[in-house]
Amino acid sequence: MALALVDCESFYASCERIFRPDLKNTPIVVLSNNDGCVIARSTEAKKMGVGMGVPWFKIKNSFLAQGGKVFSSNFTFYGDMSARVMNILEGLIPRVEIYSIDEAFLGLDTFEQHYDLYGFGCYIRNLVKQWTGVPVRIGIAPTKTLTKIAINEAKRLDISTKVYRLATKKDIRNALANTPVHDVWGVGRRLNAHLNKARITNALHLADTDPNYIRRKFSVVLERTVRELRGQRCLNLEHSMTAKKQIIVSRSFGNRVSDLETLKPIVSNFAVRAAEKLRNEKQKCSQVSVFIRTSPFNKRKPEHTGYKTVELLTPTNDTRDILMAAKKALIPIFRTGYDYAKAGILLSRFTNEKSKQYSLFKDPNEPKENTRLMQYIDQLNVYETRIYYASQNINQWSPMKQNMASPKYTTNWHELPIANQGEK
Amino acid sequence: MKVNYIGKISEENLPAIFMPYFLEPVHAGFPSPASDYIESPIDLNKHLIKNGAATFLVRAQGQSMIGSGITDQAVLIVDRSIKPTHNSIVVASIDGEFVCKRLKLKPKMCLVPDNPDYPPIFINHGQDLEIVGTVTAAINKF
Numbered sequence: 098m099a100l101a102l103v104d105c106e107s108f109y110a111s112c113e114r115i116f117r118p119d120l121k122n123t124p125i126v127v128l129s130n131n132d133g134c135v136i137a138r139s140t141e142a143k144k145m146g147v148g149m150g151v152p153w154f155k156i157k158n159s160f161l162a163q164g165g166k167v168f169s170s171n172f173t174f175y176g177d178m179s180a181r182v183m184n185i186l187e188g189l190i191p192r193v194e195i196y197s198i199d200e201a202f203l204g205l206d207t208f209e210q211h212y213d214l215y216g217f218g219c220y221i222r223n224l225v226k227q228w229t230g231v232p233v234r235i236g237i238a239p240t241k242t243l244t245k246i247a248i249n250e251a252k253r254l255d256i257s258t259k260v261y262r263l264a265t266k267k268d269i270r271n272a273l274a275n276t277p278v279h280d281v282w283g284v285g286r287r288l289n290a291h292l293n294k295a296r297i298t299n300a301l302h303l304a305d306t307d308p309n310y311i312r313r314k315f316s317v318v319l320e321r322t323v324r325e326l327r328g329q330r331c332l333n334l335e336h337s338m339t340a341k342k343q344i345i346v347s348r349s350f351g352n353r354v355s356d357l358e359t360l361k362p363i364v365s366n367f368a369v370r371a372a373e374k375l376r377n378e379k380q381k382c383s384q385v386s387v388f389i390r391t392s393p394f395n396k397r398k399p400e401h402t403g404y405k406t407v408e409l410l411t412p413t414n415d416t417r418d419i420l421m422a423a424k425k426a427l428i429p430i431f432r433t434g435y436d437y438a439k440a441g442i443l444l445s446r447f448t449n450e451k452s453k454q455y456s457l458f459k460d461p462n463e464p465k466e467n468t469r470l471m472q473y474i475d476q477l478n479v480y481e482t483r484i485y486y487a488s489q490n491i492n493q494w495s496p497m498k499q500n501m502a503s504p505k506y507t508t509n510w511h512e513l514p515i516a517n518q519g520e521k
Numbered sequence: 522m523k524v525n526y527i528g529k530i531s532e533e534n535l536p537a538i539f540m541p542y543f544l545e546p547v548h549a550g551f552p553s554p555a556s557d558y559i560e561s562p563i564d565l566n567k568h569l570i571k572n573g574a575a576t577f578l579v580r581a582q583g584q585s586m587i588g589s590g591i592t593d594q595a596v597l598i599v600d601r602s603i604k605p606t607h608n609s610i611v612v613a614s615i616d617g618e619f620v621c622k623r624l625k626l627k628p629k630m631c632l633v634p635d636n637p638d639y640p641p642i643f644i645n646h647g648q649d650l651e652i653v654g655t656v657t658a659a660i661n662k663f
C-alpha cells in the first residue's frame with residue numbers, strides 16, 4: 098500500500114523565479130489580492146523570518162532593505178504552471194487526485210511491487226523540475242495523513258532529494274515521535290490545545306490512543322486521523338470533485354467605495370462570475386445573497402456590515418436572473434456615508450441543472466431559462482470576456498491594487514519572457 | 522377565422538454555431554470525390570509543439586542568431602524536455618539573463634552566435650550557466 102503526495106515548494110514564489118534567473122538566490126514574497134498580506138515566501142524569505150500571512154506594510158521596509166523582491170499575486174501565471182505540473186503527473190500515473198493548486202496525491206498501490214518507490218519519487222521530482230522549472234517535494238507512505246508527515250520529515254531531516262518514504266513500521270513510529278501534534282493534517286489550533294490537555298503532544302501519542310476513545314471524546318474525523326496515522330487507510334483518492342454547496346465571489350477593494358453607483362457595477366461583475374461558476378458546476382441556485390462591509394481595521398471611520406438574501410421561487414443559473422436578484426439584495430443594505438472596503442455575492446441552495454421544480458404559485462420573476470444563450474456566451478467568453486452585461490463595470494473588475502505583478506509569461510503574446518541575443 | 526399553418530418552430534431550426542470541418546450536402550447525384558478524404562485542418566500547435574507541459578514561448582531580441590534564421594522579435598519555441606546536444610540552439614540563463622545561442626560541447630563548452638559580428642561566450646569557471654531548454658523552432662513574422 099502506497100500513496101504519494103507531491104507538493105510544490107513555495108509554489109507562487111518558485112513560479113516567480115522561473116523566468117527571472119536574476120532572482121535565483123533572492124528572497125521573494127508574493128502578496129494577496131490588493132497587496133495586503135504575504136501569502137508565499139521563498140526559502141530565503143522564510144530564513145529572514147518573514148511569517149506567513151503577515152501584513153505587507155509591517156515588513157515592507159526591512160524586507161526591501163535586505164534586498165528582498167516582492168510580487169503581487171499573478172494567478173493567471175500560477176494557474177498555468179500548476180496545470181503543467183498536474184499534466185505531467187497525470188501522464189505518468191493513472192491515479193492522480195489534484196488536491197489544490199500546488200498539491201496532488203498519487204495512487205502507487207500497483208507500482209509498489211515493480212518499482213523502487215523512492216527512486217520513482219526522485220525520477221518524478223527531476224522530471225517536473227526539468228520540464229517546468231517547478232521544484233516539488235514528495236512524501237510516500239501508506240496513507241494520505243502519513244504522506245504529509247513524510248514531507249515534513251524530508252524537511253526536518255534536510256534530505257537533499259526532497260523525496261522521503263515511510264516504508265516500515267519503525268520509520269513511521271520514528272517520524273510520528275518527531276512530529277508535534279499540531280503538525281498533523283487536520284489538527285487545528287483549538288484541537289491542539291484540547292489534545293495537549295489530554296497529554297497528547299506529538300503524533301505518536303495520538304496514534305497510540307484508542308481510536309474509540311478519540312471518537313467518543315473528540316470526533317469521528319479525528320478518529321479517522323488516528324487510524325490513518327496507524328497506517329490504516331480511511332481517506333481514498335477522490336476522482337471527481339464532490340458537488341459544491343455554495344459559490345462565493347468576493348473581493349476587498351484597493352480603494353474605498355462610498356457611492357451606490359460605483360458599487361452596483363462591481364457587484365454585477367461578481368454576480369456574472371458567480372453565475373459562470375454555477376453553470377460550470379451544472380447547478381442552479383435558489384438563493385442569492387450579497388454582503389458589503391467597511392474596513393474592520395479603520396477605527397476612526399463609522400463601521401457598517403450589510404447582508405441580505407433574496408429567495409428565488411424557481412431555481413436558475415441564468416446570469417440575468419442572478420444579476421436582478423443581486424441588485425435587489427444590494428440596494429436595501431447600502432447606506433450612504435460609509436466607506437465600503439469589501440463586497441461579495443453568495444449563491445446557495447443548489448439543485449441539479451437537469452431537474453426542474455415548478456412553483457405552486459406564479460413566480461413574478463419567472464426565470465428566463467435560456468440555457469442556450471448562456472452556453473453561447475460562456476463559449477465566447479472562454480479565454481477573455483467579450484460579452485458583457487449592461488450593468489457591469491467593464492473597465493475594472495474590482496477596484497484592486499496590484500502594482501507589482503509579474504508578466505503573464507505563459508498566457509499572453511505580449512508578455513513573453515525575453516532572450517537577449519545582444520553582445521554579452 | 523382562418524388559420525394558415527406555416528410550420529413549427531423547434532430548437533433544431535435555430536442556426537447552429539459550430540460547423541464540422543467539412544459539411545457535405547447530400548445530393549441525389551454523384552457524391553463528392555473528396556468526401557472520403559476529409560482530414561482535420563492543419564493545426565500549428567500540433568506541428569510546432571510536441572510536449573505542451575514542457576514547452577514555453579520566448580521572444581528573441583537582437584541580431585546575433587540571424588544566421589540560423591532567427592530575426593529580432595522572433596518567437597522561439599523552447600522545449601525543456603529535449604536534452605540539448607552539440608550544435609543545438611538553446612535558451613540558457615547566464616549571469617541572471619536569458620540568451621539564445623548555439624551550444625557547442627567540443628572542444629570546449631561554449632555558446633556561439635550565428636552572426637560573425639558577435640563574439641562567442643565561453644563559460645568561465647564559477648560562472649552561473651543553466652541551459653533552460655532546446656529551441657525547436659522560431660516564428661518570424663514579416
